[in-house]
Amino acid sequence: MTEPPDDRDANDVLRSAGSDGLREMFDRAERKVIPLRDVVEPSQQSLLRPISMARWDHVAPPEPDWTVFQRIPRRQTALFSGEGAMGKSTLLLQLCAAHVVAKDWLHTMPEPGPAVFLDAEDDQDVMHRRLASVVRHYGVTFADLANGGLNLISMVGQDCILAESSKSGKVQPTALYNELLAFVGDVKPAMIGLASAANFFAGNENDRSEVQQFIGLCTRLAIVANGSTMLVSHPSNTGIATGSGVSGSTAWHNAVRSRIFLHGVKKQSDSDGGEPDNDLREIEFMKNNYGPRAERLTLRWQDGLFLPEKGKSSLQKAVQEQKEDEVFRELLQRTRAQNRTVGPNTGANYAPAIFADEPEAKGMGHARLKAAMMRLLRNGKISIEEYGPPSRRRSRLVIT
Template sequence: MADDNTPWDEMSNAPGGPPKEGPTVVNFAAEKAKRADPKARKSQFFTATMLDGKDVPVRNWLVAGLIPSGTVTLMTGDGGTGKSLLALQLATACALGKRWLGKTVAGGRALFVSAEDDEDELHRRLADVLDAEGAGFDDLDQLALRSLAGEDALLTELDTRTGKQKATDLFSELDAFLTDLAPALVVLDTLADLFPGNENDRAQARQFIGMLRGLAIRHDCAVVLLAHPSLSGIQNGTGMSGSTGWHNSVRSRLYLERVIQGDDEPNPDARVLRTMKANYGPTGAEIALTWRNGVFVADEPETGLDRGARRSKAMRKFMELLRLFTEQGRDVNSRAGRYYAPTIFAAHPEAEGITKNAFADAMECLFSQGAIRDAEVDRHRRKTTIIQEVE
């Protein structure tokens, strides 16, 4: 086989390389010359056979299943939900080698960069976090902080003519500092302060995330970028921020949201952290949290019996409300929008505290069981799709 030292111009004759006879579409001699050019990209073309005999790399996680290392995780949450505090708890857990929300965290150095909170606010929040961990500031020699509040915090500059971005002096300063720090985690708070472009521009979003991913790769760390969701992202429960380019460019996305039932918030201290995207693991996971004494604490996990009972209740109530609405001549549908059944049912006075997400889960179960169906009907001389009970 061809190993890492095999000259590119000899690879056409190397075992596993292109056949000796016949032309090849790759000019290996030219590729070899590119590799010697200091101006060339660091990435290189290689044949898959060069991987033969090498150990398959182990995937590294900062938090298994939630936050992968070597890439960017986007954590969104509306203003005031506590995403900055939650991320500061994560950085502290990383520096102390402790658990976060009941999850094991790969220990190591951490950097928390805030463009929103000043040093006094970071001090106050850290005091609460350390009190909850039973630790002191003298235990946090592995955590570095920086407040950019009140300063120009942009990490890139945008050329409005070409739409391309280049690193600012602050980005270069951050890059150099990470070289010395060798962190396991970098938290950047928040996107709106750090990014100079249009959040609805997909190309700009992808380029910015690409530059942050370059940091994650170069320094072999997890980068967690905090952001506010758009209004539509809040309303439809996805927590999306601006263009879909943000969601599509990252490899993991978490969404911290309040627990709302209809128009009410029964417990203002309750939150849910949802896994909205996980290229390297399952999506749909939820961690129920409660704010206590200045920090977020994970609630006791539901048992399988409790979960089954909660789903059964939501399915029963979904059917009751669907029948009620049908009797009243009121249509609901299974698509997001004004007549989305889970949203309407969660706001109903007889919802019994069942949330929109619980109704959405119940609706999918009822569809899979064949208890309900999508039906096309005529309404005001137009075709529309509504949910109907299967007789």
């Protein structure tokens, strides 16, 4: 039987072979136990590609990568929810500007780089007014923002759907989404701000599968840009009442790796009946898959912006903890060099108690040194090693 021409597909081959030819073809395949792909041409390359883990034995696990340290992970989508007029867009504009001019945002230092802010709710005049406060606060100019790569796009009053669902429930990207995908691929923004979800998603917010697919498209933007996507959303009445800050399917919470909720703060005085204080907001970092959870900041309206209330900042706290971690490691290294043993458990050789008496740890105290020990253990910088005879095993701390 002659070989089929290269330009004929498998169906043409089967039709031309006839019943006798088919019987001969499959008999020959069975005798030689050849794969079916040698009989019927495959349609396309497999999409399933297992990860090769063999090299992981020789490579340290990578640290989490952030665009906003310990708050917003790189190549992921963050959900930023809150009632209308809470200040979400202003805070997101401020974040985008902070990326561009390398300034502080709510006591953190965002990764420097360009930013894209796509607003479907407000026009350029509103953006201008809001950014005027940001420019004044940071001591920069609008030219600094433009030259640094802040890209503002207003689509108020226009068709700005990025994704829509079909009758089968599959969420499809629109032409606008494809244009945005190409744009962020060229610009490579550290932050992509989208305000808001209801304007961009023409699907069922209560359908778990559709929500997951839409968040997947938002995350694809972040991956192509090698940055992060922050999607603004509005909670339902139930989400406001319960304090969850979400609306629709639980997939809005589950599909993202970071979720932030901005809400009002009630006055403390009993005489005012617990009315909201219009100058105060509380921002809660409700979900953080790769970092600390449940961080809260109280913000006060100051000169056109919501800024953190005075007190020790998260950035200052992180610097302090880093210093305490370094002191703990140095002291542990010294004790090992002196053939002294310190351990993680309370007793005669309890490391935090012993280290608290050293000059380098002056003022830190047992509690802060214990916290440093626990952080170092969690991060794998130090470890617990057992030693001694089987009948009397003991634990000691070692540098990893």
